[in-house]
Amino acid sequence: xxxxxxxxxxxxxxxxxxxxxxxxxxxxxxxxxxxxxxxxxxxxxxxxxxxxxxxxxxxxxxxxxxxxxxxxxxxxxxxxxxxxxxxxxxxxxxxxxxxxxxxxxxxxxxxxxxxxxxxxxxxxxxxxxxxxxxxxxxxxxxxxxxxxxxxxxxxxxxxxxxxxxxxxxxxxxxxxxxxxxxxxxxxxxxxxxxxxxxxxxxxxxxxxxxxxxxxxxxxxxxxxxxxxxxxxxxxxxxxxxxxxxxxxxxxxxxxxxxxxxxxxxxxxxxxxxxxxxxxxxxxxxxxxxxxxxxxxxxxxxxxxxxxxxxxxxxxxxxxxxxxxxxxxxxxxxxxxxx
Numbered sequence: 001x002x003x004x005x006x007x008x009x010x011x012x013x014x015x016x017x018x019x020x021x022x023x024x025x026x027x028x029x030x031x032x033x034x035x036x037x038x039x040x041x042x043x044x045x046x047x048x049x050x051x052x053x054x055x056x057x058x059x060x061x062x063x064x065x066x067x068x069x070x071x072x073x074x075x076x077x078x079x080x081x082x083x084x085x086x087x088x089x090x091x092x093x094x095x096x097x098x099x100x101x102x103x104x105x106x107x108x109x110x111x112x113x114x115x116x117x118x119x120x121x122x123x124x125x126x127x128x129x130x131x132x133x134x135x136x137x138x139x140x141x142x143x144x145x146x147x148x149x150x151x152x153x154x155x156x157x158x159x160x161x162x163x164x165x166x167x168x169x170x171x172x173x174x175x176x177x178x179x180x181x182x183x184x185x186x187x188x189x190x191x192x193x194x195x196x197x198x199x200x201x202x203x204x205x206x207x208x209x210x211x212x213x214x215x216x217x218x219x220x221x222x223x224x225x226x227x228x229x230x231x232x233x234x235x236x237x238x239x240x241x242x243x244x245x246x247x248x249x250x251x252x253x254x255x256x257x258x259x260x261x262x263x264x265x266x267x268x269x270x271x272x273x274x275x276x277x278x279x280x281x282x283x284x285x286x287x288x289x290x291x292x293x294x295x296x297x298x299x300x301x302x303x304x305x306x307x308x309x310x311x312x313x314x315x316x317x318x319x320x321x322x323x324x325x326x327x328x329x330x331x332x333x334x335x336x337x338x
Contacts, residue, residue, distance in 0.1 A: 120291035162286025199299035215298040216286035220249035232301035245276040253287040
């Protein structure tokens with residue numbers, strides 16, 4: 001009698017266990033197929049560096065992503081042998097993402113990407129100010145002098161102006177300013193090397209650095225894409241003839257903080273290493289960050305005969321072959337006299 005009762009209880013327990021296990025299995029399968037959240041904007045989760053798997057699990061749970069079933073996520077990760085491969089970072093979990101999709105996102109380290117854009121024509125001072133002000137960049141170089149900064153980038157004794165490629169760079173929060181600058185520096189080196197190899201070899205430039213200098217002047221002289229090659233052609237022809245470049249942006253750069261938005265006759269007469277009205281040839285360094293189009297123009301300028309140009313006041317320029325024609329253009333566009 002006791003034996004029969006024992007067997008009955010045991011059978012009931014087995015049936016209950018099977019029913020419970022089946023219910024858990026079905027619930028787990030439903031959890032696997034269900035979205036972890038439905039917030040249309042996505043939910044942001046920050047997983048700190050050095051987090052253990054259970055710390056990651058708890059972080060997701062606290063963010064409301066595990067629907068009171070944190071052990072399901074642990075089972076999923078361990079079943080797929082991924083528990084030791086979760087990466088730290090800041091994640092935006094998209095709406096309707098399933099648990100397996102979220103697990104894959106964290107394993108692959110698909111973190112939130114921020115952006116930082118280096119604008120064509122920026123000076124290095126403007127670049128440093130912008131990168132220091134970016135809240136998503138970790139500042140490690142803020143108080144470092146320019147020469148020490150360049151040494152950190154492997155360019156000891158190199159003037160920093162012009163060396164950082166204008167582009168939009170994507171990065172996770174906490175990326176250092178050094179990492180971003182290093183990327184921009186290497187990109188400019190690569191672009192300059194590539195374009196130098198395909199240059200017009202008749203251009204009177206001795207090395208890629210001179211191309212960088214000329215490109216920076218072109219960048220500051222015109223924002224019109226259709227004019228870059230022609231502006232480059234004027235400068236190249238003047239260099240060939242031994243004429244001074246006589247370009248205002250170099251004078252402005254040489255004035256530094258003394259520039260107040262106007263160039264006076266006295267500024268054009270005051271000699272500085274960057275005053276191309278008083279000195280022949282190129283200035284000693286670039287005066288800004290040139291973009292790729294300006295680099296291409298410097299190394300492959302347009303053919304022609306123009307030796308002068310003057311602003312029309314609308315963003316475009318009038319090009320002249322002779323000084324007399326140039327003087328007439330100056331009277332018309334600068335002095336307002338026909």
